[in-house]
Amino acid sequence: MRGIPVRGTLGIVITAKLRGVIPAARPVLEQLRQCGMYLSDRVINHALALVGE
Known part of the structure; x- marks a missing residue:
């Protein structure tokens, strides 16, 4: 995508x-x-672990 990073809401x-x-x-x-x-x-817990919460 032309070097533009794609990110979701999470x-x-x-x-x-x-x-x-x-x-x-x-x-x-x-x-x-x-x-x-x-x-x-599961997704929320993983995301929170990534940010130390």
């Missing part, structure tokens, strides 16, 4: 946490779930 949340843009990823992921985004417990 990747953006992880990147924001790692760069210090957001203080915690868990509340954002929970809010996404409440708004109807499907995220399995």
Whole structure:
């Protein structure tokens, strides 16, 4: 794709946490779930482990 990196919503949340843009990823992921985004417990737990939560 012309050298443009592709990221999904989960990747953006992880990147924001790692760069210090957001203080915690868990509340954002929970809010996404409440708004109807499907995220399995396994995926959420893996993402949180990547950012040390």
